[in-house]
Amino acid sequence: MNEIVSIQLDGNELKVELGRTILDVCREAGVDLPVMCYLEGLSVVGACRLCVVEIEGSPRLFPACTTPVAANQAIRTQTEKLKRYRRMIVELFFAERNHVCAVCVANNACELQDLARRVGMDHVRFPYLFPECGVDASHPHAVLDHNRCILCTRCVRVCDEVEGAHTWDVMGRGHASRVIADFNEPWGSSTTCTSCGKCVQVCPTGALWPKAASMGNLRKEPGKIGELVAKRKLNA
Amino acid sequence: MARQYEMIMRHSRNSSGTAEPPRTDTRYKRIAAAMQKHQCRPDALIEILHKVQDAFGYLPMEAVRFVAREMRVPPSRVYGVATFYHFFSLKPKGKHNCVICTGTACHVRGAQAIVNEIQQQLGLRPGQTTADGKLGVQIARCIGCCGLAPAVVLDDQVLAKVKPGEMVETLRARVGGAR
């Protein structure tokens, strides 16, 4: 057990254990912080920047998922600026690829869509980039649609860290980054994929979906990964 | 993690996939020797890819597969690294290569005019190679020769204070020279 210190979270005094992250503490205290790349059970990458918070005394913003709490921190999670920035990040997500909720298999079962509602994003002011993205339906059980990929890399991490196959990775860089299987080959011909389906479960959007699903009946269970990892730790 | 990966490789549906590269090719021997030198440690991946590019002038997929297999690095990771770094090319370059520096100093001193002139006169945009493979045109972020701006590297030779028209003539001579 680490030392217990007190912090201020949105004006409320809290006693917390040192070594935990701000995100952990927020979740426990029932403070609603949006996340996209973060998933319990996977390594933390701090990539989506949705969970940034303000810490009194610093001009910088801190991602809650990677920042540990410190004694006497005064944390603010819901300032006007933070809300505006989060909304803008969600707009950037939508404008980056070809997200059309109305025709998406993940409609009403999509973390990105939920997020847009939560942060109050009612329209996108930035020009859509309309990149040319393919759909890979070569796998017998599932489909990868790059048009809906937000590059959160949950699939890459679950495949490497939990399944141990490392089928997925990211190629290229910047806005030209793409998730790939093996040597950028059709997923169906991958020599490393074990068809475990974990990547499909953790994908927050309609980028990875089981062929058996159709609009309206898609359900994903990303929470299962956290449980799996926790059980493994018990046995270790 | 590495052991699991190895297991999967062994049990994978169509084993290694490709035919063994010609082991008699001295270029593969050189690459294999370099991997030996680093004991196939995965952290040497970038060093090894440099060796591949030195040997072939680019990264042929066959050689990339060879490296992944010998070093036991997952294919997608090798491919991800090879495409992250712009120094590596998965496409063959031209027999002659013209790299136009587009660093800040070259930009303010007219690098764009060189790019435009080559495009208009020779029909080559940065990243393209002529159909016969004789000439490739690339751009570099900065070659650090800002005193010579605008600079162009033609087949490893730095040309200083380049004028667009002269550059096109030089390229025509180089390609026409059929060396």
Next chain:
Amino acid sequence: MLGKLDEITARVRQRSQEYRLKLQVCCGAGCLSSGAGELLEELKRAVAAQGLEGEVGVVPTGCMGPCNQGPLVRVSPDDTMYEKVVAGEAAGLVECHCGRGEEVRAKLLFSGGEGPVCERASEHPFFRLQRRVALENCGVINPESLEDYIAAGGYRALYHALTGMSREEVIAEIKQSGLRGRGGAGYPTGLKWETVYKHVSAEKYVICNGDEGDPGAFMDRGILEGDPHRVLEGMAIAAYAVGARKGYLYVRAEYPLAIKRFELAIKNARAQHLLGSQVLGTEFQFEVEIRVGAGAFVCGEETALIASIEGRRGQPQPRPPYPAERGLWGKPTLINNVETFANIVPILIQGGEWYASIGTPKSAGTKAFALAGKINNTGLIEVPMGTTLRQIIFDIGGGVPDGKRFKAAQTGGPSGGCIPEEHLDVPVDFESVVKLGSIMGSGGLIVMDESSSMVDVARFFMEFCMDESCGKCVPCRVGTKQMYDLLHRICEGRGTESDLALLEELAPMVKETSLCGLGMTAPNPLLSTLRYFREEYLALIPRRAEGASVGPSAHQP
């Protein structure tokens, strides 16, 4: 072991005393590409042919500074410099200067320009206003000769540290010097060393960051090519102080000459027990390996650089943990820039107090700059911190060519900004430059004249950041692309006022929420040009001026 250093020094000194004159030929990358290699051989031949072999020595050196006047020859001890000497002129130069004792006036340095010409090179403002500390040996000694480096006092600081100073004392000396990281961020070097020193670990690493990615910067290149042992010695001293046994030089693949000379330096130093086990006969052991980058600007960021050395995609990691605590292979790691390491030796020899006396109170010492763009004397210079921009550009740099008017100086590359004419008298130090909306950066200084469009400059840097973004975090990956598209539209004369408003909303978000320095600073060139040259943006928006445009851009023709 000190005896051996003295012995080598005596031998080299005696040899050079035999020479009445020394012809130093600049063999920096710039001069080599203008024919310095042939010139060197031709001068040797001419000296031999004229029977002067015993009295005139011909030696190659690293970068002398005035890069666009190359190939350069300096005659010592006469302090005469010649510019644009081609191989065919070698015999004549030797005959006149070394034979008859006459200067070749037409070839004197800067004689082709509009500014002053000096018989004694060091009296020319280009050199007179400089103060060379990190570049002390650059352009003076033969960078490929360990003996020359030792004769210039090399490896004495390491010997002194290993035999006469505790690790704490070395760190205290660096702290006292006030030296701050020369890679751009300006973090106090001594403090960084102390943090790594304090973390207990059997394994620690020292990394020299030579991934000089700013377009328009070539200071590190100059140092690595001109005085590689200076960097190596600095790294060894750092390793001793923090408790590391292994070091890496991470250098760009675009710098083949620097790689070659540093490899040679490692080989020669190891042969003389200046590296390896039992360095200089002590218990200290230190090995250095070179890692060649592969074309990714983001690898200048510490955590991305570490990922790259580990053979992975060069993507930054969130900090904390900082590399000083968990760096390369999870071990405490010290990362300093090439120029920072080049300053260590003089600090140990002449003392931290001496170093702190140069420059300004908060920004001690000197700083190397690479002058380029619309400026007469492009090249590599080093000045005390606090020298004004006006002195650097007009006195040392000789002002703007072709009678054009100065418009702005760009510092800090894609992370920096543009400083306009009204701020030319700003003293160049870390804080003052930041106040003007730019950053000191690693030392690239590009001059723009009245013909340069500042909106185009902003687009140029945004395009750079967009291309170099690693793609990991959303604000940088998508934000730079959106900002580039908006800027491109404005440049082409298709922009609207609402595009400008969107830009101004996006820029602070990207700056504040991005994961690493690349994204955090990517909006700087845009913001600083908006601050000082807003009218140029407005002039491009059709409602104000129909159909104005600045032409296409390099990468999306």
